[in-house]
Amino acid sequence: MTKPQPGKNALLFIFITIMLNMIGLGVIMPVMPRLIMDVTGEDLAHAAQWGGYLTLVYALMQFIMMPIMGGLSDRFGRRPVLLSSMAAYSFDFLVMAIAPVIGIILVARLLAGAFAATFSTANAYIADISPPEKRAANFGLVGAAFGLGFIIGPAIGGFLSEQFGPRAPFYFVAALGAMNFVFGYFVLPETLEPENRRNFDLKRANAFGNFKQFAQYPIMLPIASVFLLSQLAHWAYPSVWAYYAKEKFLWTEGAIAASLSFVGLTAAIVQGGLTRIIIPKIGERMAAMFAMTVTMIAYVGFAFVSTGWMVYALIAFSSLGGLAQPALQGIMSRTMPANAQGELQGAVSAVMSISMVISPWMMTQVFAAFSAPGTPFSIFSVIILPEGAPFYFPGAPFIFSAVLEIFALTMLFFAFRSISRPRKDDASE
Numbered sequence: 001m002t003k004p005q006p007g008k009n010a011l012l013f014i015f016i017t018i019m020l021n022m023i024g025l026g027v028i029m030p031v032m033p034r035l036i037m038d039v040t041g042e043d044l045a046h047a048a049q050w051g052g053y054l055t056l057v058y059a060l061m062q063f064i065m066m067p068i069m070g071g072l073s074d075r076f077g078r079r080p081v082l083l084s085s086m087a088a089y090s091f092d093f094l095v096m097a098i099a100p101v102i103g104i105i106l107v108a109r110l111l112a113g114a115f116a117a118t119f120s121t122a123n124a125y126i127a128d129i130s131p132p133e134k135r136a137a138n139f140g141l142v143g144a145a146f147g148l149g150f151i152i153g154p155a156i157g158g159f160l161s162e163q164f165g166p167r168a169p170f171y172f173v174a175a176l177g178a179m180n181f182v183f184g185y186f187v188l189p190e191t192l193e194p195e196n197r198r199n200f201d202l203k204r205a206n207a208f209g210n211f212k213q214f215a216q217y218p219i220m221l222p223i224a225s226v227f228l229l230s231q232l233a234h235w236a237y238p239s240v241w242a243y244y245a246k247e248k249f250l251w252t253e254g255a256i257a258a259s260l261s262f263v264g265l266t267a268a269i270v271q272g273g274l275t276r277i278i279i280p281k282i283g284e285r286m287a288a289m290f291a292m293t294v295t296m297i298a299y300v301g302f303a304f305v306s307t308g309w310m311v312y313a314l315i316a317f318s319s320l321g322g323l324a325q326p327a328l329q330g331i332m333s334r335t336m337p338a339n340a341q342g343e344l345q346g347a348v349s350a351v352m353s354i355s356m357v358i359s360p361w362m363m364t365q366v367f368a369a370f371s372a373p374g375t376p377f378s379i380f381s382v383i384i385l386p387e388g389a390p391f392y393f394p395g396a397p398f399i400f401s402a403v404l405e406i407f408a409l410t411m412l413f414f415a416f417r418s419i420s421r422p423r424k425d426d427a428s429e
Contacts, residue, residue: 009187010188010189011141012187013082013184013187013188014082014125014141015141015144015145016145016180017086017118017122017180017184018118018119018145018146019145019146019149020089020149020173020176020177021089021119021149022145022149022150022153024089024093024112024173025153026150026152026153026154026157027153027154027156027157027169027170027172028157031170032054034161034166035166036102036105038166039102039105040102050102054106054109055360057109057113058110058112058113059356059357060357061113061114062113062356063354063356063357064114065114069081069118070121073125073192074197074198075199076197077190077197078121078190078191078192079188079189079190079191082118082121082122082125083184083185083188086177086180086181087177087178088111088115089115090173090174090176090177090180090181091174092108092111093108093170093171093173093174094171095111096108096112097170097171097174119142122142123142123329124192126138126141126142128192129191132330132333135334137275137276137279137280137326139325139333140270140271141271142271144267144271146267149264150260150263150264150267151261151265151268154260155261157169220332222414222415223328223331223415224351225408225411226408226411227351228351228354229404229405229411230292230295230404230405230408231354231355231356232355232358232362232404233295233299233400233402233404233405233408234295234355234359235355235356236299236363236398238360239359239360239361239363239364239397240363240364240366240367240397241260243364244367244394244395245259245311247371247394248395249308249311251308255308259311259312259315262312262315263315266315266316270322270323271323274323275323275326278323279326279327279330284327284328284331285327285331287323287327288328288331288412289409289412289416290320291320291321291322291323291327292405292408292412294318295321296405296406296409297317298314298317298318300402301314302314302318302395303393303395304395363397363401366396367397369396370391370392370393370394370395371392371394
């Protein structure tokens, strides 16, 4: 019997799966404080403390599980991992919808982090079905799904919560996940041939094990380090943007939400469309250097921007930085053999998870220190600024991000120099 070949519906399932993970994360942003207060009976301050714990366990589980998921997909195939994860993710949101106490919500967020760790397998699936010259463009779909999920999630969470209560968004995401599971069951063929599968090894199925394995590929660890620095810089946006906009521009929540939606829209346009045009024209290496330079300039711009309308111009400009991730993933994907694509994407996703654990806390402390000069606010500011920030500058996190991006650019430049010129079949780079 002829093995079914993946078509457009399979890629659509991957797109929806990633977007649902972002929608699930987005619906929580406006809803979780009220839900926590409902189940604990405590005030907003204590709800915020619980919210920090929930974010931490979610990020840590993603860090742990993403390489494991990637390794499992290299052993058993992409299809069973993707479908079982989607089913579990849907069930997890149902649990959060009916959770009577905060402990169950905490466990549910822990499980959500594990079951949302499908980015590595989804990226491996894209690598399986994409010819080398189209991989970077198809990886751009991942960024588009992130952007759309970032637009849709908070809007859904706010609307359903106001209309039907704080648990309604969780029921909604659970239902979407169940429908996507059924869709994938019928349209998602397996793409990893049996001869390309390999035994699952727990020593490799963790971020550090992956990095050790990748040491044999000269470009892999330097680019993983570039990813880490860039992602640490990136988290300045989601972690401090709302505070920064209120402090500097006196924006309302509605104005902040509009700017975040614009961020998601421009990201979807660039990563879902322009990646397919720009990267093949200028090559993956040039696209990565260009995009990271744009991002660094944008950070400086956000730090010093003086009026609200300029923010939107900077958002549109900075969206071109979205070319970097698919370009770098395309380069790394070319380096790895076919039976290690899941492990590769697991390592990349684990790097992103590390940044999600570290950077939001770090960026908020920098913002706090420079928004109230002279007062140390935490262990971080006590160590770095023992007497508090010497002057008022709420844009400091973006300068910090720009410095991180400069280090990442420098590292990437020397990584490319250390590699021999590409072969003729890599001319698209």
